[in-house]
Amino acid sequence: MITIPVQLSNELAQRVLPLQDRLSEIIELGLRELTAAGEAEPTDLQAKQQALDALLSTGIVMLPRPIASRQPRRRCTPIRAGGPPASELIIAERRRSYEPAS
DSSP states (O other), rough: OOOOOOOOOHHHHEEEEEEEEGGGHHHHHHHHHHHTTOOOOOHHHHHHHHHHHHHHHTTTTTOOOOOOOTOOOOOOOOOOOOOHHHHHHHHHHHHHHHHHHH
């Protein structure tokens, strides 16, 4: 037989003390109830969540945060500047690079 130390709150310990000779029977009944309710074995979702929580607690794994929930995206408008448009400057630069050197 194995001895398992258990820590109980004062209130629970007061309820259990009169029944301590039947504790193994109570634990067995409780385990049967948990199994019947399907809570003894974690579901796939619970197992995945537990694994994810364990990985996140290490600090090595970081999940991406949803961008939409942070801040609304600010609209970036072009800067108004004097002079010709950038597209015209690029075209002029390309024409100069293709001209034969004199």
